[in-house]
Amino acid sequence: xxxxxxxxxxxxxxxxxxxxxxxxxxxxxxxxxxxxxxxxxxxxxxxxxxxxxxxxxxxxxxxxxxxxxxxxxxxxxxxxxxxxxxxxxxxxxxxxxxxxxxxxxxxxxxxxxxxxxxxxxxxxxxxxxxxxxxxxxxxxxxxxxxxxxxxxxxxxxxxxxxxxxxxxxxxxxxxxxxxxxxxxxxxxxxxxxxxxxxxxxxxxxxxxxxxxxxxxxxxxxxxxxxxxxxxxxxxxxxxxxxxxxxxxxxxxxxxxxxxxxxxxxxxxxxxxxxxxxxxxxxxxxxxxxxxxxxxxxxxxxxxxxxxxxxxxxxxxxxxxxxxxxxxxxxxxxxxxxxxxxxxxxxxxxxxxxxxxxxxxxxxxxxxxxxxxxxxxxxxxxxxxxxxxxxxxxxxxxxxxxxxxxxxxxxxxxxxxxxxxxxxxxxxxxxxxxxxxxxxxxxxxxxxxxxxxxxxxxxxxxxxxxxxxxxxxxxxxxxxxxxxxxxxxxxxxxxxxxxxxxxxxxxxxxxxxxxxxx
Amino acid sequence: xxxxxxxxxxxxxxxxxxxxxxxxxxxxxxxxxxxxxxxxxxxxxxxxxxxxxxxxxxxxxxxxxxxxxxxxxxxxxxxxxxxxxxxxxxxxxxxxxxxxxxxxxxxxxxxxxxxxxxxxxxxxxxxxxxxxxxxxxxxxxxxxxxxxxxxxxxxxxxxxxxxxxxxxxxxxxxxxxxxxxxxxxxxxxxxxxxxxxxxxxxxxxxxxxxxxxxxxxxxxxxxxxxxxxxxxxxxxxxxxxxxxxxxxxxxxxxxxxxxxxxxxxxxxxxxxxxxxxxxxxxxxxxxxxxxxxxxxxxxxxxxxxxxxxxxxxxxxxxxxxxxxxxxx
Numbered sequence: 001x002x003x004x005x006x007x008x009x010x011x012x013x014x015x016x017x018x019x020x021x022x023x024x025x026x027x028x029x030x031x032x033x034x035x036x037x038x039x040x041x042x043x044x045x046x047x048x049x050x051x052x053x054x055x056x057x058x059x060x061x062x063x064x065x066x067x068x069x070x071x072x073x074x075x076x077x078x079x080x081x082x083x084x085x086x087x088x089x090x091x092x093x094x095x096x097x098x099x100x101x102x103x104x105x106x107x108x109x110x111x112x113x114x115x116x117x118x119x120x121x122x123x124x125x126x127x128x129x130x131x132x133x134x135x136x137x138x139x140x141x142x143x144x145x146x147x148x149x150x151x152x153x154x155x156x157x158x159x160x161x162x163x164x165x166x167x168x169x170x171x172x173x174x175x176x177x178x179x180x181x182x183x184x185x186x187x188x189x190x191x192x193x194x195x196x197x198x199x200x201x202x203x204x205x206x207x208x209x210x211x212x213x214x215x216x217x218x219x220x221x222x223x224x225x226x227x228x229x230x231x232x233x234x235x236x237x238x239x240x241x242x243x244x245x246x247x248x249x250x251x252x253x254x255x256x257x258x259x260x261x262x263x264x265x266x267x268x269x270x271x272x273x274x275x276x277x278x279x280x281x282x283x284x285x286x287x288x289x290x291x292x293x294x295x296x297x298x299x300x301x302x303x304x305x306x307x308x309x310x311x312x313x314x315x316x317x318x319x320x321x322x323x324x325x326x327x328x329x330x331x332x333x334x335x336x337x338x339x340x341x342x343x344x345x346x347x348x349x350x351x352x353x354x355x356x357x358x359x360x361x362x363x364x365x366x367x368x369x370x371x372x373x374x375x376x377x378x379x380x381x382x383x384x385x386x387x388x389x390x391x392x393x394x395x396x397x398x399x400x401x402x403x404x405x406x407x408x409x410x411x412x413x414x415x416x417x418x419x420x421x422x423x424x425x426x427x428x429x430x431x432x433x434x435x436x437x438x439x440x441x442x443x444x445x446x447x448x449x450x451x452x453x454x455x456x457x458x459x460x461x462x463x464x465x466x467x468x469x470x471x472x473x474x475x476x477x478x479x480x481x482x483x484x485x486x487x488x489x490x491x492x493x494x495x496x497x498x499x500x501x502x503x504x505x506x507x508x509x510x511x512x513x514x515x516x517x
Numbered sequence: 518x519x520x521x522x523x524x525x526x527x528x529x530x531x532x533x534x535x536x537x538x539x540x541x542x543x544x545x546x547x548x549x550x551x552x553x554x555x556x557x558x559x560x561x562x563x564x565x566x567x568x569x570x571x572x573x574x575x576x577x578x579x580x581x582x583x584x585x586x587x588x589x590x591x592x593x594x595x596x597x598x599x600x601x602x603x604x605x606x607x608x609x610x611x612x613x614x615x616x617x618x619x620x621x622x623x624x625x626x627x628x629x630x631x632x633x634x635x636x637x638x639x640x641x642x643x644x645x646x647x648x649x650x651x652x653x654x655x656x657x658x659x660x661x662x663x664x665x666x667x668x669x670x671x672x673x674x675x676x677x678x679x680x681x682x683x684x685x686x687x688x689x690x691x692x693x694x695x696x697x698x699x700x701x702x703x704x705x706x707x708x709x710x711x712x713x714x715x716x717x718x719x720x721x722x723x724x725x726x727x728x729x730x731x732x733x734x735x736x737x738x739x740x741x742x743x744x745x746x747x748x749x750x751x752x753x754x755x756x757x758x759x760x761x762x763x764x765x766x767x768x769x770x771x772x773x774x775x776x777x778x779x780x781x782x783x784x785x786x787x788x789x790x791x792x793x794x795x796x797x798x799x800x801x802x803x804x805x806x807x808x809x810x811x812x813x814x815x816x817x818x819x820x821x822x823x824x825x826x827x828x829x830x831x832x833x834x835x836x837x838x839x840x841x842x843x844x845x
Contacts, residue, residue, distance in 0.1 A: 009588070011546035011553075011755065014708035018648060018799030021707065034671070037711060037753045039704030045675045061704055061753045103550055104568055105582045122789040124774065128577065129568040131524070135579060 001072040003080055004053045006038070010064040012088070020066065020087040027083060029074025038063040104132055116165075118181055120144055126169060127151035134158050134166065141221065142168030143182050149230055152223070156234040165242070166235055168223040172199035172440075175206065175219035183410060185438035186478035190215020192308050193249035195239035197222045197256035200354025200436055201283065201301055203474050204501055205255055208305030210476045211499075214312060217249040218242070227259035233266055240267070244274050251312045252278045253304055254295075257359065258285035268293035277311040279304055283356065284363045300502035301360060323506065324499045333496065333507065338515045340466045341429050346517045348508065349424055350394035350432035351416050353409040353445075354474070354501075357434045358396035361505045365394065369512060374399055389427060392512075395419065410441045413448040420452040426460060429517055430468045432508050434501060437475025437486060446473065446486035450493035457494065468511060469495040472504040519606030521584065523613035524567050526576040529767070531615055533560075533574070537594055544590040546755065551575075552586050553755065561758045564608075570769040573618040573762040576610055619766045620726060620777060630782020631813065637784060638810045641791050642803065649712030649800030650676055650705075651807035672706050676713065687720070688815035692736045696743035703744065703760070704752035712804040714756040717744060719808030721763035722776050771797065772805055779809055 012020075021035040032049055036042040038059030046052045051067040059065055068080055104117060116139040119129050123146025130140045134155065142155075147169035159166030167174055173196065174181040178189045185203055187210035194216060196202030206216055220239035227233045236254070243249045252274065259267060259282065271278045271293055278295040281304040287297035296311065298304040299321050307317035323330050348371075352358035358375060366377045372386040373394045379385075383393065395402075397409045397416055409415040416433070424431065431453060435446045442448065453469045460467060471490050475483045490497050498504035542554035542562065551565040551572075563572040566581035578584070585605060586592070593600040597611030642654035648670065655667040656677065669677065679701035686695040699717065706712025721744065724737055741764040748760040762768060768776070775794060778787040794802030 011548070011709060011753075013548040013550070014710070014798035014801055017708060021648075021799075032671075034707075036707050037704070037709065037756070039711060039752055041676075041701070041703075041705035041713075041751070042711065045671065045705070048675060049671065061751060103566075105549070105566065122786075122793070124770075125568070125570075128524070132567040132579075135567075 001070055001077070002051050002053060003068050003070070003077050004051070004055045005066045005081065005084060006055055006059055007064045008060075009062055011062075012064060016088060017064075020084055023087050024066070024068060024080060024083050027070070027075050027079065029071040030068060030080075031071065032067075032069040034065075034067045036065065037061055038065050104129060104136075108136065115139060116141065116176060118143065119168075120182075123147045123169070127155060130155050130166065130169075131158065134162060134164055137162065137164070139165040139176075140167065141171055141174055141176075141181050142166070142223070143171060144168070145170040149225065149228075152225060153231055153234075156226075156231060156238075160234055160238055165220060165238060167221045170225070171221035171223040173202045173219070174221040175216055177218070180439045181221075183436070183438060183440035184219070185210070185474070185476050186480070187476055188215035188478075189217065191217055191248065191250040191312055192253060193217045193219070193243035193246060193251070194253040194255065195220045195222060195236055195243065196254075197224055197226050197236060198283075198356035198359075200434070200474065201255045201281070201356030201360075203354070203436060203438060204301040204357060205253060205281070205305045205308075207474050207476055208302050208500060209309060210478075212305060212309045214309045217246060222256075224257075227256050227263045227267075229260040229262060233259060233263035236263075236267060237270060240270055240274075240278075244276060250276060251308050252276055253308045254278065254280045254282070255301065255304060255356075256282055258282045264289065268295075271295050279308045279311065279317070283359055300364075300500075301356070302500035302502040321502075321506070323503050330507065330510070334510045334514050337468045337511045340468060341515055342465050344427060345429035345465060347390070347427050348392040348394070348430045348432060348512060348517075349419075349428050350392075350508075351419050351423075352394070352396050352432075352434050353398055353413065353416060354434050354436050355396045355398050357436075357472075357474070357501045358394060360501055361432065361508075362394050364502070364505045365392070365509055365512075368509065374401060389423070389425060392517075393423060394432070410436050410445070413442050413445045417448060417452045420456045424456045424459075424467070426463055426465055428456075428460075428467060429515065430470065430508055430511060431456070431495075432504060433469070433471045433495075434504075435471055435473045435475070435486060435490065437473065437479040437481045437483065439480065441481065443481060444486075444489075445481070446489045450489045450495065453495055454493045469493070470498060470504050470508055470511075471495050472498050472501045474501070518604075519583075521581075521601075521606060521608045522579045523576040523608055523610040524579050525571050525616050526610055526613035527571060527574055527618045528615050529618070530562060530574045530576060531610070531613070534594060534597065534610060538596070540594045542592045542594060542599075544586045544588055544592065547586055547588065552584065554592055555754075559754065561754060570771045571616050571618060572769045573767040574758070575618070575769075576608075576613060578608060618762070618768065618770070618773065620773060624726065624777055624780045626780045627782045630784075631780055632782070634779045634782045634784060634787055635810055635814050637787065638779065638791060638806050641795060642807060642810065646670070647800055647803045647807075649673070649707055649804045650680065650716060651712075651800060651803035653677060653680065654807055654810065657811075672712060676702065676705055680713075684811055684815060687812075690736075692740040696740045699744050700747055700751070703747040704756070706800070706804070708799045708801055708804075709753075710756040710759055710798070710801050711752060712800055714748070714752055714760055715798075715801045715804035716808035716811070718759055718763040718768060718772065719776070719805045720812040721760065722766065722768055722772070723809065723812035725764065725766040726776075726780070771802075775806070776809060779813060 017035050024033045039061045046067050117133040118141045120143040123144045126144035126147050130142050133140050156166045172183045175184050185207050187206045222235040226235045243252045280290045280295045281298040290297035303320045306320050310317040365371050371394050372383045372391045374383050375396050376382045477483050487497050545553040545555035554562040563575035567577050590602045599608040650673050652673045683698040702713040745761050748757040775790040
């Protein structure tokens, strides 16, 4: 049996046509289905398939036709027409699990109560999508990067006008109402709120707060450019106001690189009016200005977590620049490490996947050592200026120059493995790495780096040398990756795992100084 | 009165509306994400939401989802305002940001990097069977590598021979013959814009921006004219407009950006665009990619910077004519 349906001057979007065609083909007894516009060539194909009927004689290229060949003992003409109509209406009747909304509008039809949209599409399209969402009263988390600065400013101004959050562009981490978004760790809910302009900085602080037994009320990301002169800290300020007004937040933490001076002033003016304690880690920023604004400055990301927890517990926050382990244990570690190095092993290789963690390492180590990097402290310490392989190198492998055309190393840690092959040699003394767990990160980031260290060690073994490898893991016991197994796999590879990035960096500093490198 | 603000408008549409001053448009077709208006001279104006690609003769409208238009509705143009039927208010196109739907700066092609980009596109096309004619990528690959010819869907199977003849003529620079053979392609395939039309759109863009060589301009312009004439005769109005615009170097931003990223060999930009294209429409995006792959991989060597001196229709067939036709 052959049946043809013609819709004159009918224009259905091509996804609808595809759905109709696919679903009709699934019907038992259907041998062939052809859906197309009534062009000469499509009609030729119908003829070739022996489905041409007189109804098609007057079809024009502006008409849609469906031609079907089927066994009428198994399927009826009415069932075919029903299938056709059903597919046309499907978009109105889609159910969870089966339906992936192709547009924001269809997503909102599907989930009308949603009040936040997470956008991750190529940068050139992202601003329009974000604007559309804001205009519909939705908070936005914009993961996309490569969004022009003027678009960012416009979007954030719109968000402020509407009392909404515009997190991003290039915002990788947030936890809203307990839901981790993009790259975020699973931490318990609690009474500390955070506004962060840096992804892994935010992750490190939230993870340490979790480990100290407390939790997060809200974690609001802003995107890395928010505190620039141009953007003016619009979202940092919006976030602070939100946390000041949030009854579930008792302590506010801010984390970012140092803001532009005018932005810094606006933030300090605002927090000076806060009746909630504010802990600030503007990494490498001026502590005295923070104190004058009535807030608590920090020495590191870990220190920020410790101070936030202390003030929450009504304890006096004190600077922490040491180690969890007793000093004698640290001294022993340093002594053993130095003893394992040969005299010509002189250089540090720090391969980071997290940008803020890299920043923290460079700022700490850079005060006493010359550290070459792709994000150098000074232009003369740019990695291109390193004399051959002679020098200490600390790389943020998540920067654009290393991720063009490939995934971020937190997603695909094999990117970092390549640097072990090319940048670790017999002159290398120390390896420093971060391992970031949580949503978005690789399922076995620790295992991959453990393999890289083991292979590098094996290469050096032939010349009787060893490597000192030190790591920190930014992860919680509730993350999708297994924290204990991650640490165990690193330790089995002979990597010393420190409780935080700051402690790992301090240990590296002590070893470098003790070894005279 | 409700005012819908147009946030972005194609430069040519802006000029076109200004040249008309006042006119009546008829709603031609309504989709989930776009609405087409038919002008008295049978041009289509595409209205879409702010998150959509800007199309040639298109504008993006804030609050697009609130527009309730149906086929045969009338929309009246007065100045920069489009008055909507049934007291729905009006669309203000006067404040929209003006964007081009063509490439305005040279592309500086990198032959080696473009080769890598084409390899990438080919690999993506080969990864799974496609609904339209893009599955023919597997045939080309098998032919080149000496492998086994894969089984094809009915569209690909039907058009294989004609498409091969067309590509041979095109690859040898015999554009007159290619124009004749295009008759066997235009309007063929599944989808609102038939597969071969998306394929041809990519090929026209490649030719327009002279990613090739030393092909005679007269020959190329004649080829454009033949293909556009065929489109008027053999495919639907929406697809015809896409082809007509491509022959002038215009296309939706997704197609244009993908073309540019491929020619530049910018894999970082290309990869997300390809991912979008592979799920664009029923098969349109994949068919366009297949066209791009065929057009660029069969082009003779580049002798001039891409986009530096784009081919134009001769007088009477170009942009100015487009405006004249519609003002007349």
